[in-house]
Amino acid sequence: MGQKVIDFVAPSGALPHVPDDVTLPQFILDSWHPTRPLNTHSNPVFIEDSTAREVHFPEVRARTFGLANEMKSRWDLGEGDVVCIFSPNHIDYPTCVWGTHRLGAIVTTSNPAYTADELSYQLKLTKATVMFSCTASLQIAEEACRASGIPPERIVVLDSPPHYAGPYPTLDNLVKSGLEKHPQFTERRLSPGEGKKKIALLNFSSGTTGRPKAVSISHYAVVANVIQIAYYGQANENYGPATRYRPGQVALAVLPFYHIYALIIIMQFYVYAGFTVVVMPRFRLESMLKNIERYRINHLLLVPPMVVLLSKDPIVKNYDLTSVTFCMSGAAPLSAELTKQFSERLPGSAIGQGYGMTETATSVTFPQVDMKIGTLGSSGALLHGDTCRVRKPDGTWATFNEPGELFVKGPSIATCYLHNDVATKETFVYMDGDPDRWVRTGDEVVINEKMEVFVLDRIKEIMKVKGFQVAPAELEGHLLEHPDVGDACVVGIPDDYSGEVPLAFIMPSHDAQQRLKKDPSESGKIKQAIIKHVADHKVHYKRLAGGVTFVDSIPKNPSGKLLRRFLREKAKEMVATKSTKPKL
Template sequence: MAEIHGPGGPPPHIPDDLTVAQFMLDVDHESRPVRPEAQANPWMIEDATGRAIRFAEVRERTHGMANALYSRWKLVCIYSPNHVDYAIAVWAVHRLGAIITAANPAYLVGELEYQMSITKAKLLIIHPWSLAVGLEAARAAGLPADRIVLFDALYDAAPTLGSYPTISQLVAEGLAKPTCFYERRLRPGEGKTKLAFLSFSSGTTGKPKAVCIPHYGPIANVVQMTHLANLQTLPWDERKWRPGDVCLGVLPFFHIYGLVVIMHFQMFCGTTLVVIPKFNFVDILKSIERYHINQLPVVPPMVVLLCKHPAVKQHDLSSVRAVMSGAAPLSAELIHQLSQVLPKIHIGQGYGTRMTETCTTVSFPQIEQRICTPGSAGRLVPGIVARVVKPDGSLAGLNEPGQLVVKGPAMALRYMNNDDATRETFVDGWVYTGDEVTINESAELFELLKVRGFQVAPAELEGHLLDHPDVSDVCVVGVPDDYSGELPLAFVVPSAPALERMKKDSAEAGRVKASIKKHVTDVKVHYKRLAGGVEFIDVIPKNPSGKLLRRVLRDRAKEMKAQGLLTDADKAKL
């Protein structure tokens, strides 16, 4: 197998002279489904209040915000959970030709300050829930107080929000005066190079890296997914995607899955997005029932909850027609369990929804199947070309394992200010994903396992752990987990003083492990914590050049898990 192409023919024309905002709000692309009743169904619903936001309001608020911001800043950082004005903020910034970098709202001060500093963000948009951390990070990054804007608070807001302007105040200001900005139309081809997003990806090594995504990338991926959805030949009532559907919008918009697949693809396809800022599973069940939600874009931990949480039986989920899982592999066992709980739904998986470098979707659920091929991460989408590369550099055949290497119209350009990592990942238009896969005769992708959809860079954790006084050497690997996909596990060579203490007191080993885990928990976002545990080891295996033999320890961790020897792992909480 030299190369395999996503079936379904080439996608329709992908405009290369539009910004993301112009594509979403201003043009009628040939692939765009017609919304029911001439766009009468809302684009978004605010979960907490039931407020419906229709196309005219989305467009007007985008214009107002752009008009208020027109002369101020060229790179904007958003640090917020999901909000109905999140998309409006993104598109307003794009109207101005500026760039968005979206930060994880769970970041602690140091992590947010790092993102703001390396991107040189000039404006920070913060949700009131995140205000304290955002302000401290802004001060650390040298951002003046007049460069801070707040999303509007609904409930649970911080007691004191200060005098910072809100999105609604900016929108009102912008709509009250004549248009002050000139929205330049891109030259033909310019959309392929003009940056829209600096989205962060851990990749496989080092600290999080800023991925340079041009406007053409998300536009192309939306066209690819929409073209595939338009190929459905099932009866209307049995189709996975239909204009007029209602979609769950709880997966975070800062993540590439939420940003492209949910915030852009779903609304482009005529779906109403119920925007939920905070994950609470029981509240989500209530929202599904209240708004008659049809589409559930999820990650494996949510599937576990749907299968096992006792509250599921207390709510009417009959409106749900399709579940699409992404960001981490979903086991065949979980698919079977979910089909027993919700026997009438479509279930499928996609790949690329954790892959910032591919600007999201590489494969999508098979449109002709109600329950997609067990273990499959979907079928390659039209426009994708894939290779599976063996360790010796040769190309694997069908059903043979190797590293997935892909190219297509949506690929990111490079990492910002990181030539070495760029050369490793982006090679002559191909993206080296670092994931082991097989591809079968039907162009279906099978992954061989990242924590809740987030790539965790072992080297980042290892560098931090080496600062702990009881750690002499360390290697971090992923241990498979049904709930999270993988969990970080640290193999640690204890320092000489720690070994001495442990010899004198058998209980000291537990205290040292707890201290090492706390060392990470205190400064890292939740998915980077050592939920897989800490295991002591005499020596970290390395090759002659000093490179960690991570695969050796990964295999050892799998064996220990199978034998029930990973006693330090955290228990999943439903």
């Protein structure tokens, strides 16, 4: 007789109906749902932080249509085509996303700090045919487009600096031209059930092996997650002074829109809930503080490094943050100690954590609405519609307060990894005859009787640097291209600001070993060359901020697999004895 499977679900209420025949802009911009609050205010949807430019709902819809109309007229963009957005946050970032979706096309968002190699990889994998970039990133965008076959006439400048006279059209020009034309396309309603299959987003997530993987996310998955958050957060209810989600309030978009956290929660849910979203291009502490004060920000969506600065930097005391009523941290666990420090800086604000993944598009848990300060150490409570299981190391299923690996299923689960069946089968799994797919998260958790999730550790080898996923295998593959590297193993070491940072254990190549024997002072030069090799080709959070340590050999099992845990333990010892990373 098999062991009973323990399912963890939200304690009360079933998730309301999730429409499966609408696209994302049809749901956010055109339709109604019982979980959506009625916004009787005349507040703008977006505000550009630097100029105070306001964009109201009718203009959002008009600009979205204008862009879609011109993309259809100019390039015949349509069903299944892929558009890449390679830019910091911009007030028209949502226009690009929803305009693309109006045509039945797909959006892939890219980190604006990527190198040309990293961006080219993304363009080739997704087969993108149009590029939206900002002027500051145009050189990298041009190089990546040349390498991936996107013609120059399909590069669009998202920002419109004064007197721009470059060779590329601006988004403003496309919108203007599209609004001057008769409709060039007929936006179709999806057939029943089609929303579950039709891909809206290709967002990148690091796996345990190789380079980042493109996660295929359907329109239905995003719509479902917005409804899950709205239903759990009681967004359509007024329950007195403690009501958290009130139309007309102001949220700050300082998290990057290319990341699933901001792309779904800020760009989709907060617009759905009737908030004004103040758009910042990137995080700078003092700029954020000025914007909180200037725009009377009510909701802050953050990651732990931002919380660290808000809790510890003395400059914070120079600003009036009394408008803030709610802060949520996500993307990586927030310690109980840091939560306490943060609450002392913002005594008038509710504070909580959420948990999710790109593969779960996005939230699995959300901050408890009935608590000012979420249970310390918890990542919030399960959303309605999600079911979790926790598998212990011995293969049996955990019950309350027993640790094990988290498995999740629900309406917002992604469909697959694009063009990667092996990785798809490893992460999106079937269990016990259940016809639904489950996401194997690789996170060790405990779930209590209140359905609060506590993330204890990562079972997978993925590092979390400033909330971003970093795959050791990707860095190891790149390190092996350097002539002084004979073998390599990358592990994460703790860091107060970033959570953890990559440290590379390197077995020098034969040639490098000979040079080191002749002249030990070569060690520093070789290490710096290896560090530079990564810095020149990888985005900033993948750089070897933990440094390089030489070893005689890299431990492996008989089949050749890295025994990473041995070097992870060695790294812990190095940190404990202060024989740690070199300063970069």
